[in-house]
C-alpha cells in the first residue's frame with residue numbers, strides 16, 4: 024500500500040495565511056510532503072490555480088475549508104463545492120456536517136482545546152455533538168512539536184474516550200500552517216493509505232481518511248495489520264472474531280526510511296506500545312532500524328487497538344507516532 028505524506032491543515036493569502044498556494048505547495052514539497060489539504064478560513068477561493076500548482080510542484084492538493092465560527096473551527100476536506108458555514112448555531116453543527124457530506128467532504132474538529140476568545144475567536148470547540156458517528160475525524164495534533172502540548176494531549180484523550188465508547192473516528196495532525204518560516208520543532212505528518220480504487224490521488228486520500236487508514240508521526244511511520252482466522256485486516260478495518268477465545272495477531276511495522284534527512288531523533292531504545300480500550304495491551308523495546316514486531320492479544324473484551332511509538336525528543340519523553348485504530352467486533 025502506498026502511504027501518502029500529508030499536511031492536512033493549511034492557509035494562504037485567501038484567508039489569514041502569508042503565502043500563495045504556489046509558495047505553500049513548493050514549501051510542502053521541500054519538506055517531503057506528497058499532499059496538502061488547503062483549508063482556508065471560510066473560503067475556497069484559493070483553489071483557483073490548483074491544477075497548475077499541482078503540476079508545477081507535484082504536490083497533490085485536496086480542496087477543503089476551515090469553518091471558522093464563534094463556536095469552534097471545523098476542518099473539512101474533499102469538498103466539491105463551497106458549503107455555507109454562516110447558519111451554524113451552537114446546537115446545529117450536525118446540519119453543517121451533513122451539508123459537508125452532501126458535497127463529498129469529510130468534517131473534523133480542528134484544535135478542539137486551543138484557547139478560545141478573546142485570544143483566538145472560536146478556536147475552542149463548543150458545538151454540541153449529539154452523535155459522534157457523524158464526525159469523521161479529530162485533529163489531535165495541532166501545530167509543531169504537537170505531542171508535548173497539553174491542549175493536544177486533551178484532544179488525544181478525547182479521541183481515545185470516543186474509541187472506548189465504540190465510536191469509529193479517525194485522528195489526524197495539522198500544522199495549521201500559515202507562512203513559510205523555518206522551525207526547529209518537529210513537524211507532524213499524517214500518512215494516508217491509498218487504495219487502488221478509481222479516482223484521482225486526492226480522491227483516494229480523502230477516501231483513506233474516511234476509512235480511518237491513517238498514521239501520524241513526527242519521524243518514522245508506524246503501520247499495523249491484524250490477523251485473525253487466517254484473514255488480514257488493515258488500519259481502519261474491523262476484525263471479525265468468530266470465537267471470543269481467539270487471539271488476534273498484530274504485525275506492527277516501523278519504517279525509518281520515510282522523508283529521509285528531513286527529521287532526526289536521538290539514538291535510543293524506543294518503546295512500542297499496543298493500546299486499546301483496557302489501556303496498554305502489550306509493549307516492547309524497539310530499535311532504530313526498519314523492523315516488524317509481532318504481538319498477540321486476546322479478542323475477548325477488546326473493541327479497538329492502535330500502535331504507539333514513544334521515545335525521547337528534544338530531551339522530553341513523548342509519543343512520536345501512532346496509528347489509527349483497528350476495530351474488533
Ligand SMILES: [Zn+2]
Pocket residue numbers: 089096133134146
Ligand atoms: Zn482554526
Ligand SMILES: [Zn+2]
Pocket residue numbers: 032033034089199200
Ligand atoms: Zn487553521
